[in-house]
Amino acid sequence: MTVTAETLTLPDHPFIPEMVRQTRAFDSYGVNDGLTPAELLQPYVVTKEQRREIPVIGDPDEELIARLKAYYSAMAMRVEADCGKMASPMFSITHEGFGRVIISVGKLLVVDRSLRDVHRFGFESLEKMCSDADKIINSALALVEAHPDAAAA
Amino acid sequence: MTVTAETLTLPDHPFIPEMVRQTRAFDSYGVNDGLTPAELLQPYVVTKEQRREIPVIGDPDEELIARLKAYYSAMAMRVEADCGKMASPMFSITHEGFGRVIISVGKLLVVDRSLRDVHRFGFESLEKMCSDADKIINSALALVEAHPDAAAA
Numbered sequence: 001m002t003v004t005a006e007t008l009t010l011p012d013h014p015f016i017p018e019m020v021r022q023t024r025a026f027d028s029y030g031v032n033d034g035l036t037p038a039e040l041l042q043p044y045v046v047t048k049e050q051r052r053e054i055p056v057i058g059d060p061d062e063e064l065i066a067r068l069k070a071y072y073s074a075m076a077m078r079v080e081a082d083c084g085k086m087a088s089p090m091f092s093i094t095h096e097g098f099g100r101v102i103i104s105v106g107k108l109l110v111v112d113r114s115l116r117d118v119h120r121f122g123f124e125s126l127e128k129m130c131s132d133a134d135k136i137i138n139s140a141l142a143l144v145e146a147h148p149d150a151a152a153a
Numbered sequence: 154m155t156v157t158a159e160t161l162t163l164p165d166h167p168f169i170p171e172m173v174r175q176t177r178a179f180d181s182y183g184v185n186d187g188l189t190p191a192e193l194l195q196p197y198v199v200t201k202e203q204r205r206e207i208p209v210i211g212d213p214d215e216e217l218i219a220r221l222k223a224y225y226s227a228m229a230m231r232v233e234a235d236c237g238k239m240a241s242p243m244f245s246i247t248h249e250g251f252g253r254v255i256i257s258v259g260k261l262l263v264v265d266r267s268l269r270d271v272h273r274f275g276f277e278s279l280e281k282m283c284s285d286a287d288k289i290i291n292s293a294l295a296l297v298e299a300h301p302d303a304a305a306a
Contacts, residue, residue: 090245090253100243102255107296108303109260143260143306150261150303153296 005039013130016041018077022070043067044129046122060097060118068093068101068121071133072111076103078137079110083144085151093118103140107153110140158192166283169194171230175223196220197282199275213250213271221246221254221274224286225264229256231290232263236297238304246271256293260306263293 010016020037027033032040044067046054069091076087085105093099097118103111123129144151163169173190180186185193197220199207222244229240238258246252250271256264276282297304 090243090255092243092245102243102257104255104262104265107262107265107300109257109262112257112260147260147300147303147306150300153300 005036005042008038008042010038010041011127011130015074015078015130015133018074019070022074026066026070041126044122045125046120047124051120054120056097056117056119059095064121065093068118072101072103075133075137079103079105079140082141105144106151108143108147108150110143111136158189158195161191161195161198163191163194164280164283168227168231168283168286171227172223175227175230176220179219179223194279197275198278199273200277204273207273209250209270209272212248217274218246221271225254225256228264228286228290232256232258232293235294258297259304261296261300261303263296264289
């Protein structure tokens with residue numbers, strides 16, 4: 001079953017408006033300016049059935065990379081909003097869809113993840129996207145609390 | 154004046170053999186396998202005169218990016234050898250030659266630099282390359298000492 005923008009309900013969660021902002025920010029040419037929030041976020045939902053049909057050969061496309069960057073950038077913004085210190089995301093993604101993403105606060109790496117299967121980036125539902133992000137955000141904030149000197153450096 | 158491999162003397166400095174190793178490591182197809190260390194390192198020397206002649210339009214070429222990566226990876230290896238903890242470099246470079254490079258040790262960012270004018274990457278001499286690298290390496294090691302808990306995390 002494919003989720004369409006019409007059947008998509010946006011969870012009432014602070015991550016959602018940040019995802020809308022970041023998704024628009026990465027849309028450099030404004031091609032999606034006319035889309036509603038639900039239409040903008042719909043491509044983040046990739047069901048198990050859809051995932052199985054995605055080939056992992058060939059280069060991941062630009063829009064998919066933009067969505068991945070928007071997702072981690074939205075987390076950086078939430079970390080920043082919560083701890084009051086600047087949080088910067090950085091991406092290194094190969095043409096084959098492998099890579100690494102970090103989020104730094106001061107001299108502290110608060111997020112450090114290997115990326116695999118970038119081609120299949122997506123979530124079962126927007127609720128799952130928010131709860132996954134919350135886990136990463138909370139772990140990042142715990143690191144800032146555990147290492148305040150490095151985070152302030 | 155262009156520096157040639159024939160007129161190039163390799164400084165007696167621990168950074169030099171590491172640069173040779175890393176430059177070979179980034180030569181994925183082995184096209185430079187037959188080169189001597191002086192021939193391998195000669196492209197890192199870019200005199201003021203040469204620098205002025207390099208246009209900063211167009212994409213920086215692959216070999217230049219490989220040299221830049223080898224340079225920071227060699228620093229990561231020196232940091233690792235000195236502090237005994239794994240040091241990982243990560244690069245994010247746009248087609249226009251701007252970017253960011255980091256080196257992480259545990260959860261600590263020991264190097265974090267903006268890259269500009271990647272097109273003109275190079276050093277007045279190999280001695281200058283080693284002394285620049287020493288400054289960055291020493292500052293990285295000082296950070297590991299100042300934040301041992303984050304570096305061990």
